[in-house]
Amino acid sequence: MTADCLSATFAALADPTRRAILARLTFGELSVGELARPFKISGPAITKHLKVLQRVGLITRGRHAQWRPCRLETKPLKEVADWVEEYRRFWDQSFDRLDEYLAEIQKKGKKHDPKK
Amino acid sequence: MTADCLSATFAALADPTRRAILARLTFGELSVGELARPFKISGPAITKHLKVLQRVGLITRGRHAQWRPCRLETKPLKEVADWVEEYRRFWDQSFDRLDEYLAEIQKKGKKHDPKK
DNA sequence: AGGTTATCTAACTAGATGGTTATATAATAC
DNA sequence: GTATTATATAACCATCTAGTTAGATAACCT
Numbered sequence: 001m002t003a004d005c006l007s008a009t010f011a012a013l014a015d016p017t018r019r020a021i022l023a024r025l026t027f028g029e030l031s032v033g034e035l036a037r038p039f040k041i042s043g044p045a046i047t048k049h050l051k052v053l054q055r056v057g058l059i060t061r062g063r064h065a066q067w068r069p070c071r072l073e074t075k076p077l078k079e080v081a082d083w084v085e086e087y088r089r090f091w092d093q094s095f096d097r098l099d100e101y102l103a104e105i106q107k108k109g110k111k112h113d114p115k116k
Numbered sequence: 117m118t119a120d121c122l123s124a125t126f127a128a129l130a131d132p133t134r135r136a137i138l139a140r141l142t143f144g145e146l147s148v149g150e151l152a153r154p155f156k157i158s159g160p161a162i163t164k165h166l167k168v169l170q171r172v173g174l175i176t177r178g179r180h181a182q183w184r185p186c187r188l189e190t191k192p193l194k195e196v197a198d199w200v201e202e203y204r205r206f207w208d209q210s211f212d213r214l215d216e217y218l219a220e221i222q223k224k225g226k227k228h229d230p231k232k
Numbered sequence: 233a234g235g236t237t238a239t240c241t242a243a244c245t246a247g248a249t250g251g252t253t254a255t256a257t258a259a260t261a262c
Numbered sequence: 263g264t265a266t267t268a269t270a271t272a273a274c275c276a277t278c279t280a281g282t283t284a285g286a287t288a289a290c291c292t
Binding site for chain 1: 120122123124126127129130131132135138142188190191193194196197199200201203204206207
């Protein structure tokens with residue numbers, strides 16, 4: 001099961017530890033040890049989470065001496081964004097007003113700063 | 117576990133049957149029987165999927181004689197969209213080029229049709 | 233009331249998931 | 263070579279998940 005990659009991506013994102021890992025990787029590459037530091041779970045548990053993220057392509061691994069640094073990959077996130085985008089027209093009341101929909105897109109484009 | 121609602125929402129979306137149910141509900145309310153028709157799984161399996169969707173607020177149920185119609189609710193989808201939006205700036209190479217980013221947004225705004 | 237239709241609950245099963253500890257591999261440092 | 267550090271694998275366990283079949287509940291229709 002979960003042969004389709006969108007299901008696997010959603011499943012990977014359904015764990016708060018894994019989402020926290022992704023969030024930390026937005027600041028740049030991190031080794032497994034650095035990634036593990038803020039969490040209370042064991043090393044092997046982190047390794048498993050990383051395997052899940054890697055399998056769906058949300059991270060890639062490097063090699064640097066005895067470290068295997070992790071890097072964020074966003075292609076699967078883009079696929080999630082594309083999927084959910086299909087539903088955007090349902091969360092403003094005006095289903096039939098195309099112009100309002102486009103205006104909404106435009107507005108989001110402007111406010112591009114990461115706070116809020 | 118999965119006390120946080122974003123995790124529960126992602127978990128709910130990680131199943132292709134449930135995503136198919138949501139997709140069908142974009143055309144309007146449907147009874148359980150109507151929803152179940154295209155799937156090969158049993159009635160109780162559908163009931164369970166609906167419970168999962170209802171628990172995270174992706175659907176609400178009505179009452180109409182012996183039918184309990186399902187309606188799509190998009191608030192959780194909006195939360196997913198908001199979460200993934202935080203990563204948008206990472207999926208074009210030009211982190212530092214604001215104009216290119218805005219151009220990309222603009223392009224997406226234009227091609228708003230649901231095919232591809 | 234008795235039958236039909238729609239849906240849910242109960243009890244069970246196989247397999248996935250997320251964690252553990254103990255051990256293995258691999259690269260660096262002396 | 264030996265020790266140290268970083269990460270991975272193995273084996274195990276408890277819980278969750280998605281499905282099943284059988285039976286219960288509830289509203290409608292004569």
